[in-house]
Amino acid sequence: MRLDTGKQGSGESFVGKGFTSWNKQDRLDMHVGGSASAHNLAMQKCKDLMKRGQHIDVVMHKRSDKAICDYRTRLLASIDCVRFLLCQGLSFRGHDESESSSNKGNFLKLLKFLANHNESIGNVILQNSSENLKLIAPNIQKDISNAAAQEVVSTTIKDIDGDYFAILIDESLDVSIKEQMAVAVRYVNKRGEIIELIFSIVHVSDTTALSLKGALDSLFSKYNLTMARVRGQGYDGASNMRVAKNHDEVASLFYLIEILTGVAGASCKCQDMLRDEQAKIIRKAMEEDTRWQSHYGVLLNLLILFPSIINVLDAICESGATSEHRVQAKDLLKKLQTFNFLFGVILIKNVLDQDIVNAMDLVRISKEKLQIMRNYEWDSLLEEVFSFCKEHDIPSIDMGDKFVQRGRSRRKAHHITNLHHYRVEWYYSVIDMQILELNNRFDEIKIELFRCVSCLSLSDRFAYFDKDKILQFAKFYPSEFSEVEIKALNRQLDNYIIDMRREDGEFLKLNRISELAQMLVRTKKDIVYKWVYLLVKLSLILPVATSTVERAFSTMNIIKN
Numbered sequence: 001m002r003l004d005t006g007k008q009g010s011g012e013s014f015v016g017k018g019f020t021s022w023n024k025q026d027r028l029d030m031h032v033g034g035s036a037s038a039h040n041l042a043m044q045k046c047k048d049l050m051k052r053g054q055h056i057d058v059v060m061h062k063r064s065d066k067a068i069c070d071y072r073t074r075l076l077a078s079i080d081c082v083r084f085l086l087c088q089g090l091s092f093r094g095h096d097e098s099e100s101s102s103n104k105g106n107f108l109k110l111l112k113f114l115a116n117h118n119e120s121i122g123n124v125i126l127q128n129s130s131e132n133l134k135l136i137a138p139n140i141q142k143d144i145s146n147a148a149a150q151e152v153v154s155t156t157i158k159d160i161d162g163d164y165f166a167i168l169i170d171e172s173l174d175v176s177i178k179e180q181m182a183v184a185v186r187y188v189n190k191r192g193e194i195i196e197l198i199f200s201i202v203h204v205s206d207t208t209a210l211s212l213k214g215a216l217d218s219l220f221s222k223y224n225l226t227m228a229r230v231r232g233q234g235y236d237g238a239s240n241m242r243v244a245k246n247h248d249e250v251a252s253l254f255y256l257i258e259i260l261t262g263v264a265g266a267s268c269k270c271q272d273m274l275r276d277e278q279a280k281i282i283r284k285a286m287e288e289d290t291r292w293q294s295h296y297g298v299l300l301n302l303l304i305l306f307p308s309i310i311n312v313l314d315a316i317c318e319s320g321a322t323s324e325h326r327v328q329a330k331d332l333l334k335k336l337q338t339f340n341f342l343f344g345v346i347l348i349k350n351v352l353d354q355d356i357v358n359a360m361d362l363v364r365i366s367k368e369k370l371q372i373m374r375n376y377e378w379d380s381l382l383e384e385v386f387s388f389c390k391e392h393d394i395p396s397i398d399m400g401d402k403f404v405q406r407g408r409s410r411r412k413a414h415h416i417t418n419l420h421h422y423r424v425e426w427y428y429s430v431i432d433m434q435i436l437e438l439n440n441r442f443d444e445i446k447i448e449l450f451r452c453v454s455c456l457s458l459s460d461r462f463a464y465f466d467k468d469k470i471l472q473f474a475k476f477y478p479s480e481f482s483e484v485e486i487k488a489l490n491r492q493l494d495n496y497i498i499d500m501r502r503e504d505g506e507f508l509k510l511n512r513i514s515e516l517a518q519m520l521v522r523t524k525k526d527i528v529y530k531w532v533y534l535l536v537k538l539s540l541i542l543p544v545a546t547s548t549v550e551r552a553f554s555t556m557n558i559i560k561n
Contacts, residue, residue: 006548031142065445070124071133077121078135081110082144092141107141149200156199157223160187164231166541167199169212179204181215188537192517192526231477231538249426253344256335257298263316263328299349306392310336337394343385343422350381351434366440378423392478449476453539458510474535481531489531496529513539 032039048054063071085092085106085142094105103109115122126134165187181204186196204215220227303310313336316329335341350373382399388397399419416425452473455466469492474481474489481489500507506523510516518538520526526533 070129073121073124074129074135075134077111077114077125078140079144081107082141083148084110086145086148092145093138093288095138102424108136111136150427153199153223154198156185156197157225159189159195160229160370161186161190162229163187164229164537164541167216167230169216181212183216183219186541188517188540190521192514192519192521193538194514194517228479231541249344250348250430253348256341257302259328260332260336263313263325265333299345302345303349303388306388307337310392337392339385339389339394342388342394343426346385346388346505347381347430350377351430367435368432370435370438374428376429376436381427382422395423428524449473452476453542456513456516456536456539458500458507458513458516461508462497465497467497470535473539474531477538480534480538485531487534492529492532496532499525499529 032042051123082092090106092107094101094103097104102111109127113495115125121147122128129135167186168184169181181202183199183202184196184384185199186194189195200219202215202219204211219225219228310333313329313333317326317333320326320329321383340521351370364430386396397418399417399422401418403418410421452469455469455473457464471486471490471495474486477492499505502508507516509517510519513536517526517533517540520529520533520536
C-alpha cells in the first residue's frame with residue numbers, strides 16, 4: 001500500500017482534509033483502509049490516549065500492589081479513628097503534638113493504641129510510614145470529618161425521601177468565639193421510626209432571625225430541600241429564658257453567675273483545698289454551661305449550697321492560685337451577699353419553676369399561675385428573700401428608703417423607692433415579659449393543636465380518642481387534607497378505632513404513639529389507614545427535642561473553624 005496518501009483511498013480524508021463524497025457510500029470503506037491507513041492509525045492513537053494506565057504521570061508515579069495495600073490500610077485506620085471520635089463527640093487535636101509530648105491529643109493517641117493492638121496496622125502507620133504519607137495531618141482529619149458529615153447528610157436526605165420533617169435551629173459560640181447555628185431534623189422513616197439528629201452546623205455572622213433564616217435557606221438550597229416539606233413547631237426552650245434575660249437586671253444576674261462558675265471551676269482544677277466532697281458537689285452543680293436547660297438547676301443549687309459557696313470563695317480569697325482569682329473571689333463575695341442579688345435569684349427561680357417545656361398541654365395553666373404570681377405572691381416572695389437574708393446574716397433593706405441606682409451618676413438617677421424598683425422594675429417587669437412570651441409562642445390555635453394531638457394517645461385502650469378533634473387536627477394542615485380527604489379520613493376513623501380496640505389485636509399492648517407508627521407499618525395498616533397514618537406522622541414530628549441541639553452545643557468548646 002502506498003504511504004504517500006492524499007485524496008486517494010486510505011488517505012487523510014477522515015482525519016485531516018475531510019470527506020466530501022458523501023453521495024458515494026462505497027468510498028467510505030475505501031477511506032477506512034487497512035491497518036496502516038491514516039484513519040486506523042488515528043483510531044489506535046485515540047485508544048492509547050484513553051488508556052489511563054499508559055499516561056506519563058501514571059507511569060511516573062506507578063506504585064506496587066503492596067504500596068497500594070499499605071496506603072489503604074493507613075487510610076482506613078485514620079478513618080476508623082475519626083469515626084470513633086466523631087461518634088463520641090471528642091476533640092481531635094492536642095495542645096502539643098510534638099514527638100516529646102506525653103499527650104498528643106485524642107486522634108494520635110487512638111491511632112497509636114490501634115497500632116499497638118493490631119500488628120498489620122502498626123507495621124504501616126506513624127513511624128513505620130514515610131514522613132509525607134502518614135495521613136495524620138490536621139487537614140486530612142478535617143477532610144475525613146467533612147466526608148463523614150456529607151455521608152450522614154446524604155443518608156438522611158435519602159431516608160427522608162421527600163417526606164415531611166420538622167427542624168429546630170439554635171445558635172452557640174465555638175472555641176474561636178464564632179457564632180455557629182446547629183440545625184436538627186426530626187422525621188419518621190419508612191419503618192415508622194422517629195429519627196432525630198443534627199443535620200448540620202453552619203457559621204453565621206450574627207444571630208438575628210433574618211441571618212439565621214438566610215443561613216437556613218442556603219443550607220436547604222445546597223441539599224435540594226424545600227421549606228414546603230417542613231411541618232410542625234419545635235419549641236426551643238431557650239425562649240423560656242431568652243425574654244427574661246433581655247431584662248437588664250436578669251442579664252446582670254446571670255453574668256455574675258457565669259463569673260462565679262469560672263472562679264469556682266478554675267479553683268477546683270488548681271487547688272487541693274477544693275477537693276473535698278462539698279466542693280465537688282458545688283462544681284458538679286455549677287460547671288454545666290448556663291444555657292436554658294440548666295438555668296433553673298443552677299439557681300436552685302446556688303440557693304441550697306449558698307453557705308458552702310461562700311466558704312469556698314472565702315478560701316480562694318485567702319489562698320487563691322493567682323491574684324486575679326483572689327480579686328474575683330473578693331468581688332463575688334461582696335456582690336453575692338447582697339439583698340439585690342438574692343432577690344433576683346429567688347425571683348427568677350420562682351418564675352422558671354412554671355415549667356412549660358415538658359408540659360405543652362399545661363401552657364394555659366402556666367400562664368394562669370404566672371398571672372396569680374404577679375397579682376398575689378409579691379408578699380410571699382419578699383418574705384422568702386428576707387428570711388434567706390436573715391438566715392445567712394445578709395443585711396436587708398427598707399422598702400421605703402430611696403433606691404440607689406448602680407452604674408449611673410447620682411444626678412441622672414431616677415428618684416424612686418426600693419419598693420418601686422423591686423416590685424415594678426423587677427417583679428412585674430420580668431413576669432410580664434414571660435407572660436408575653438408565652439402568649440406569642442402559644443396562642444389559642446397552637447394550644448388547640450396540641451390538644452388535638454393528644455386524641456391519638458393509646459392510653460387506657462384509646463380512651464382519649466375523639467373523632468371530632470382528630471378531624472380538627474387534620475384541618476390544621478390544609479395542604480395535606482383537602483375537603484375530599486377530610487371525608488375519607490372521617491370514614492377511616494370509624495374502622496380504625498374498632499380495629500385498634502380489638503381484644504385479640506396487638507395494638508392494645510402499645511404505650512406510645514411512636515410504637516403505634518411502627519406497628520402500623522409492620523402490619524401494613526399504614527396503607528389501609530393512609531390518612532390516619534399521615535396524622536400520626538405529623539404528630540410525631542411536631543416536638544423537636546431541644547436536647548439534640550444542646551448535645552451538639554456541648555461539644556462547641558472543641559469545635560474550631
